[in-house]
Each structure stands twice: as structure tokens, then as C-alpha cells.
Amino acid sequence: MKKRALPKLLYADSRGNIFDHPYLTMAGMSGNEAVLPESVELIPLPDDSRLFTIPNTPPIAWDARKRSFETVERVKDGRRSIPVQAVSAFMAPGYMRTLLPACDYSKKKVHLPLWSYTAVGWDEETERFVVAASRVDANENWLPKNYDDRKLDPLVRKMAALFPKNRLLEQLARCAVDYHCFAAKNLFFRRWEAPIPTSPVCNSRCLGCISLQPSDCCPSNHERIPFVPTPEEIVELMLPHLNEAPEPIVSYGQGCEGDPIMQAETVAEATRRLKREASRGTVNFNSNGSMPERIRMLCDAGMDSMRFSMNSVQENLYNRYYRPNGYRFADVVQSVKTAKERGLFTMINYLVSPGVTDSPAEVEALLRFIGETGVDMLQMRNLSIDPAFYNDRMGIEARGIGMYRLLETIKKEFPKIQYGYFNRTREKFYPEGYEKGWPIE
Template identity: 40%
Template structure:
């Protein structure tokens, strides 16, 4: 498995004399054959600025840094693939931060690129090639013309056309899971927030957060347009907004108005679930699905990343338990990182958390972050590091009733409700 690297112009090469390596947290590690799969369709290769590629010399057995004006290369995986290792590199300038992406180890093997990853779901619905950009443009034109005063449709048109966000694109294609953002504020200060960063963070947010409070009418127009089939999903809580439950009052009123007119489809919320009273009100208004973002079931790790304001991880657990008990299909967006998520203490805590809350689904999401900044922020490892592949196997064994995947699938029992 040859080392893959890039020159200053971004041209990618493989090195015939050196073996490519990966990283687990801050440790450079050898890649195992059973960790590698062919580069998935839809993946992107990127150079990692201010880095030097780490390699193994097979003749001497020594690890080395590739000399010259070169940089390490990582793969950005499409939805449905869980990374098992970071790229093998060392930073040349520790003050520089990598852009907020989820970098995966990549090597050249058997005449093609391979990555350290495992397919955890079918990627079809979230494959950009299955999203016709011309159809999206026509959908934007049709719905913004039909609702010229609806600021949400206008806001989402930029998400769909500018960022090519697939969830907002679905809103205009009127299929699958669509977006209805509602909140410009948040009750957490996530270190890796993709829509808002402090000026001194060192890395800009890749998306722009919405800057207005929508009306109940604007929200209901989007929901009624999207909930056209029994399988449709409309989701509060998108990357372009803050915490949706901070706007519980307008969410509840919108849900009630929609359900008085239309029983079709599913209403979902993507949330940190910290505002338990607000979550209870939203659940009681007829919520079908709840997807909770978390990075850990350990307080010190959770607090270091999320910087919660006015809530604790115990509130998150109460919210999930309440929703599960009320028949909501509950899942977590689990932000994962090789060398951290696969720590012994993290695995044990998450298994207990899943059992106590009655989770139905764990969605593995590769954390988009500068690795060094994240590792400086969080607690050090306390126990053994199992490796991401073994971690996934442990979850499948210990949580046989919990689906381990990448995104929401509506089970037959929910469709029949």
C-alpha cells in the first residue's frame, strides 16, 4: 500500500518505495489490510496544508517524513462511510489549523486509491450524483415564485444552490428528508460548529447561519409543501441554524397547524436535546423522529466540545428517554474521531447511555475538525484504544437492538403508525 502525497500545486502522487500510514488520535499507526476499501464513489482527495506525509520504509522498518515541498493527502468520504483512521502526517506549523473537514487515510494499492473506512449505510439517497442540479434550480424557481414573501424558501435556496446542501435541495425536489430551519441562536458553543465560529477561532465556519426568526406561516408553508407522501421527512435543526428547540413555541404551533391539515409523512428534529422542557412540548405536539447530536456520553468530554449553556448531559439523556417512552423513533448523530471514540471508557459510557435512553439508531458521523485543536481540547485517554473497526463490532454485539448506520431509515413499525 503505497504512500499517497501531493505537491504544492495539488497534484497527487503515490510513492513506490514507501508504505502509507494512518493516525489514531495523535499516534501514527500502520494500516491493516482489513481496514481498507476502494475509494468510494463520491469521495474527494484533498491536500492537507502545512503537513508532511508520514511513511514507513519497508527496508529499514523505520517511520519517516517525506522530504521536499510536499503535503499529506486525505480523503473526504461521502455519507454512509465511517472512517477508521486519519491520514498519517505531522504538521510543519502547529499554529496552522486545517479547514473543518473529516480527513481519512488514503493509500495507493492494486492500481487504485484505497481508504481506511467501512461502509455503514447505503449511500444512494445522499449521493450528490442522484441530485439533479437542474431539477433543483427549477424547484427553487417554482417554490420561491409561489411563496415570494417566504424568507425560509429564500434562505434555503442559497443552501441548495450555493452550498449544494442535499437536505435543502430535497426541500425543493420535494422528496426524502427536507429542511426547515427555525433558529438563529444556540444554547451551546460547539468547538466545531459549522455555522458560527468566534473571530479568534482560527478557522472560519464553512456555512452561514440564518439571521432571522421565521413566522409560523413561513414554517407551515414549507412543511405542507414537503409532507406529500407517507415516507416524506421534514426536519428542524440544520447546519445553517442554531438549536431549533430554542424556538419551541413556533415549532409547536407549526406542527399543530400542519397536523390539523395533513397526516402524511414524518416530522423530525435534529437537536442537542438540552432543553428538556422544550423537547417535551415538541414531542407532545406530535413529533415522530428525534436525532440528537452528541460526541460522547462522558460529561468532561461532552462539556469540553459542546460548551453547553444552561443544560447538562443529564438533560440530554432525560430528553431522549422521554421521547422514546412517547413512541418517538430516537437516534443520535454520533460525532466520531479515530483514537477518541474508540477509547475503552468512551465505548463503555455510550453503551450504557444507549441502553438507558432506549435509542433505536446510532448514526456514525465523521467529525469535521482540525485534529490537533480537538485533541488539545478534550480529556486524555484513560484506558485501552480498541480501534474503530473493533469499536463498531462491539456496538453490534452489545447493542443488538440498535441499528448502527449513517442516517435515518424509517422502520416498518413506524411506517405503519
């Protein structure tokens, strides 16, 4: 049987035009080390994904003739030799990247914006782009094709007329129209998961925070909500959503806020009212889980599920990313245990990056963490951050075991653990056959 050819290197010229190299092969990066992708982790570029360049950063490719990795700073264009830059994919939601783009990050002149960067190449045999990734969630509600802005504006105007004094509605209208937040748009489309931002403050100082960044880093993707909504404002918007929307979820803890645990009293009161008055739907709480006693109170208020954000289950790496202010890593672990003990569907918003997440030490720690907490789901969320900056801050020195192999290892040890990317309705917390829910074809 003829061996399948490896995908070709993609590169871009100074204008952003993308080309495939005639003979050099696509590479990826695990941490700071260039590697060849395994065939099992190469999939067609998902629909609704995007390609973009990494400015002033030359790509690294595999040269099969020399049997070595090569930094490609220039390529021939006719009689000329032109400088080139690396190409990255930003994938549609639901897919976990397994390799970073392979390039010489030391050459870049800027701190890269807060996107998730994925290795991408060109498959000559199928004539399509391929990425190093694995699908971890089959839910297609969040695909960009479902969010037609031409239909959005009249819906925003209509709801604004219904609730003219509701400040939370004004915030979510801005999120939907200006920031193109899909969750905010769902509120106006009256469907699926809608957001409830509540907190202008946070007790973490995350390196990759999308709502607050120091001036010497990079622009944040959003501005934070500047006020704390009242329980009345929350219930006024979210009760109709729970009672009327298909597959309804209302969810605290959004990209346009700090952490809702800082407003636990308001959140608890609003949740009690929603659960008392709604006949259906799911109420979810996304948080850093920094205050276990508040988590207990929120469980008692009627939450259905909780999702705790973590970049690592190793205390030193967690602290380097979250930079906790007034809480400890042990508090987060206790909050996860508390939510599970109180009977909630419990998830980790696991911010993953190849070379960090699949390091042998992290894999070992993750196995212990799952065993100790009984967490139901790992949401394998691609961490949006400059890869070189993140690897440096995490002190990464060696490659990982492979992201696909990480998923296999965890699933073998804990068959009932679920992988995902999105929050779920109560009816789908434990779907039939969920023990075999990965890989997703």
C-alpha cells in the first residue's frame, strides 16, 4: 500500500497571500519543540474556521530530503527571493487543537493577540487544508453559520423596546452587536444558551483575560460590564428565556465580566427566583471557584451545573496563569468537590495548550484530580494566548506526550469522563452511551 504523503507547509507573503510549498512538509509544535503531526491528529479544516498569518514570524517545516526541521525565512518567487511568514488556523468551536503552529517565535516583533493558534497544512491528495486537531463536541449550535447578523438588529430593537430600563439588556445588546458574542445573540434569537454577566471585578489576574489586559500586553477582546445587575434585571430577561427558548440554558460567568463568584449574593437571589418561577431550563454557573463557601451557597440556591476554569491542575502552573488574589489553588479543588458532592453536573473549563496540557507531569496530576473530585466533564477549550509568551511563563522545556494520546489515556483510566466544548442542558448531562462519546467522527 502506498504511504500517504504528509501535508505541505503553508506560508504567506508580506501581503498575506497564502501558498503551499512545493516540497517542504507541514510541522507543528508541542511546547517549544517542532514535531511532525501524527496521521491520527490530522483532520480537514472544519467549516467556519479561518486562516491568518503570524506577522514577521518565519515558519518551520520538515525537509524530508535532509531529514531535519528547517526554518523557512525566504522562498523563491520566480527569480526573486521573498521573505515569508507563518500561517495559523483559528478553528470553529468544538475542536481541540493538538499542535501549535511551527515557527520561530523569537523573530516576532509584537505580542500576539488573544486567539488560539493551530498548526495547519495543505493536503495535495485531497486538495484541502488540514489541521492538527480532534473534535470533542458534536453540538453544532455554536457554528458561525447559525448567527446571521441581518436578522439580529430588529430582534435587538424589539427586546430593547420591551425592557427599556434594563441595564443588563443594554450590556448584552452591546455584546451581541459590537463584540459579536454568540451567547449574547442567543438571548435575542430566544434560543439555546444565554449569558448573565454580573461582575465588574475579579480576584484572578489571568494572563489571557479577554476583558482586562495591562497596556504592555495586547488589547483585550471586550470591555467588562461596569455595574452589578439587580436580581430583578436578571429575572426579567432570563425567565422568558428559560420558559420559551428551545434547549434553554442561562449561564453566569461570561467573557465580558470578572468572576460572578464576587457577586454571589445577587447571583443566588436571582437563581432562587428563576428556579421558583421557571417551569423548565438549565441554570449554569461558570467561575474560578475561588470561594468554596460561596459555591455551597450557590448550589443550595438551585444551580443545575457548574463549570470551573483551570489552565492546569498543577498548583504552580495554575498560579502562574491565574495569579490568584486572596485565594489558593486548594480552594478551587474544594469547590469542584463541593459542586459534585451537592449533586451538580460538574465541569472543568480546561484551557489547553499542546506541550503544557499533555506534559507527563500534567497528565499524572490530571488523573489524580479526576479521581479525587469525580468531575463529570473536561471541556477541552483552546487557550487563546500568544504561544511563545505562554510557554515561557509556564516554564515549558520539553514536548508533551501528544494531545490525542492524553485524551486516550484519561478515557482509558476513567471511561465515564466526558469530553466537550460547550455547556449542556440538564436533559443531556448523561446522554445514552456517553462512556463511548469520543472520538467523535
